[in-house]
Amino acid sequence: EDQVTQSPEALRLQEGESSSLNCSYTVSGLRGLFWYRQDPGKGPEFLFTLYSAGEEKEKERLKATLTKKESFLHITAPKPEDSATYLCAVQSGGYNKLIFGAGTRLAVHP
Amino acid sequence: GAVVSQHPSRVICKSGTSVKIECRSLDFQATTMFWYRQFPKQSLMLMATSNEGSKATYEQGVEKDKFLINHASLTLSTLTVTSAHPEDSSFYICSAFPGSTSYNEQFFGPGTRLTVL
Numbered sequence: 001e002d003q004v005t006q007s008p009e010a011l012r013l014q015e016g017e018s019s020s021l022n023c024s025y026t027v028s029g030l031r032g033l034f035w036y037r038q039d040p041g042k043g044p045e046f047l048f049t050l051y052s053a054g055e056e057k058e059k060e061r062l063k064a065t066l067t068k069k070e071s072f073l074h075i076t077a078p079k080p081e082d083s084a085t086y087l088c089a090v091q092s093g094g095y096n097k098l099i100f101g102a103g104t105r106l107a108v109h110p
Numbered sequence: 111g112a113v114v115s116q117h118p119s120r121v122i123c124k125s126g127t128s129v130k131i132e133c134r135s136l137d138f139q140a141t142t143m144f145w146y147r148q149f150p151k152q153s154l155m156l157m158a159t160s161n162e163g164s165k166a167t168y169e170q171g172v173e174k175d176k177f178l179i180n181h182a183s184l185t186l187s188t189l190t191v192t193s194a195h196p197e198d199s200s201f202y203i204c205s206a207f208p209g210s211t212s213y214n215e216q217f218f219g220p221g222t223r224l225t226v227l
Contacts, residue, residue, distance in 0.1 A: 032214050043114075043203045043218035044154070051214075087153065091214070096142055096207050098216060102153045 002027045002092050006101035013108050016077050021104045023088030024070040033071050034098065035064050036087040044087055047073075078108045113137050114206045116219035123194055124227055131189045131222045133204030139184035140206035144216060145177070148201040160187045194226045
């Protein structure tokens with residue numbers, strides 16, 4: 001059975017304090033790994049798609065990396081506006097549906 | 111591009127009534143749409159997969175007679191919660207999958223907050 005586990009559940013950072021969020025996965029035939037950001041009371045906002053081990057993608061202060069077992073979302077010098085829940089999801093086999101992890105709630109304090 | 115809308119954004123209804131939620135892809139055609147439910151401080155739980163012109167595929171444990179899904183066109187899917195009860199109160203989110211070679215991502219709507227009294 002496909003599984004996605006995110007850690008930590010919650011993370012509190014000071015503004016400018018870089019850190020990483022982890023997403024470990026077990027799937028039969030990874031088609032893609034996705035990172036989304038979700039603000040309270042809103043739908044998830046797409047950030048990145050990663051397809052193969054070794055792939056990296058960057059957007060502003062965020063950088064996503066992928067290995068055969070896990071993905072990391074690195075946040076460099078975060079700002080308070082980066083506070084949100086970050087969701088990881090995988091797509092496997094011949095299916096288009098996503099399987100989500102529980103998310104990491106990030107709070108960045110000034 | 112890749113904008114998905116939902117209507118209404120918030121609905122409050124009495125127990126026993128039915129509620130319809132619309133999901134539209136505004137600037138692309140969606141071969142597949144998905145419906146999720148999210149309880150407070152929990153992640154998204156897939157309820158069903160909706161393909162244009164065919165019956166929806168429901169996840170295990172989701173009552174298909176209670177959550178009616180209609181995907182009548184390539185830009186519109188609707189979720190009807192029939193005979194809603196307080197335990198159906200939740201945040202319902204749809205996503206749309208363009209299905210083209212350039213996009214493998216799903217794009218999400220802003221969500222609908224359902225409160226059943």
